[in-house]
Amino acid sequence: xxxxxxxxxxxxxxxxxxxxxxxxxxxxxxxxxxxxxxxxxxxxxxxxxxxxxxxxxxxxxxxxxxxxxxxxxxxxxxxxxxxxxxxxxxxxxxxxxxxxxxxxxxxxxxx
Amino acid sequence: xxxxxxxxxxxxxxxxxxxxxxxxxxxxxxxxxxxxxxxxxxxxxxxxxxxxxxxxxxxxxxxxxxxxxxxxxxxxxxxxxxxxxxxxxxxxxxxxxxxxxxxxxxxxxxxx
Numbered sequence: 001x002x003x004x005x006x007x008x009x010x011x012x013x014x015x016x017x018x019x020x021x022x023x024x025x026x027x028x029x030x031x032x033x034x035x036x037x038x039x040x041x042x043x044x045x046x047x048x049x050x051x052x053x054x055x056x057x058x059x060x061x062x063x064x065x066x067x068x069x070x071x072x073x074x075x076x077x078x079x080x081x082x083x084x085x086x087x088x089x090x091x092x093x094x095x096x097x098x099x100x101x102x103x104x105x106x107x108x109x110x111x
Numbered sequence: 112x113x114x115x116x117x118x119x120x121x122x123x124x125x126x127x128x129x130x131x132x133x134x135x136x137x138x139x140x141x142x143x144x145x146x147x148x149x150x151x152x153x154x155x156x157x158x159x160x161x162x163x164x165x166x167x168x169x170x171x172x173x174x175x176x177x178x179x180x181x182x183x184x185x186x187x188x189x190x191x192x193x194x195x196x197x198x199x200x201x202x203x204x205x206x207x208x209x210x211x212x213x214x215x216x217x218x219x220x221x222x223x
Contacts, residue, residue, distance in 0.1 A: 004153075034211060043115075043201055043214035044154075051209075089154070098144070098169055099212070101154040 002027050002094050006102035013109055019077040021105045023090035028068045030092040034099065035064050035075050038087045047088075048075075080109045113138045117202050117215035124192060125223050132187045132218050134202030142205045143185040144169070144212070145177065147198040154201065160185055192222045 004025045013019060023033075032051045036044040048057045048064040050073070056065040063076040073090055087106045091099040115136045124130055136143065144159040146169075156169030160179040174196055176188040185204075189196060199219050203212040 032209065036214075041217075043216045044203075044212075046211035046213070049211045091154075098156050098159060099154075100156075101146075103151065103153040 002092075002100055004090060004092060004100055004102035006088075006090060006105050008105055009103070010106040011108070013080060013107075015081060015109055015111050017080050017109075019080050019107070021075040021077070021088050021090075021107070023073040023075070023092075023102055025071045025073075025090075025092045025100075027094060028071050030068060030094055033064075033066055033073050033090060033092045035062075035073075036089040036091060036101075038089060038104070040086075044089065077107075080107075082109050082111055084109050113213070115202055115204050115213050115215040117200075117218050119218060120216065121219050123221040123223065126193055127191050130189050130192060130220075132189075132200060132202075132220070134185045134187065134215060135183050136185075136202075136204040136213070137183065138204065138206070138213065139182065140204035140206050140213075141182070142207055142210075142212075143179065144203045145175070145185070145187050146201045146203065147171065147196075148201060148217075149198050157187070157200075189220075192220075194222050196220065197222045 007022045034049045035047045050066045061078040087104040089104045091101045118133045145157040146154045148154045158177040160166045202215045205212040
């Protein structure tokens, strides 16, 4: 069974810190992996999508890396800001029709 | 504005009373999907559709129905809702199964 684990479950840091959020998954034969952000009372916003053939993707202060062989992905957030406070979800896809989500890391960045 | 719209956003109802949650997207996306989100369980897929008239079960389809008669709409139907279907529901769409998914703002259902 394919499972996704995110560590830590929650994280509270002061503004300006660089952060690493971790995602691990069983079965390395993924098609791609997405990182999402969820704000309270809102839907999910796609941040980055990494294809299985890629090692990383970058968007602004965000960098996501993928190591398929070890079943890991990390989301790096540079120079964190209070506006980054949200829950971050990773979602690998093992076939062409569905994502499987981790339970997320709840991030709080305080001024 | 490109968006996925769900209605209603909130609903409190009683066991056994049929309900429909609508989902509409204005991006001409082929792929649409329904998820439920529960504390400690994360998001789980209920049903998905690769195109018009093509639907398939996700991980937790029991007690739900869907239809895809038009490309833009993908309603979720609970024929006889039960309390264990109390949850936060999300509809999502994407250009294809390989593209990032766009999510609606969610529908919070409470079944008493």
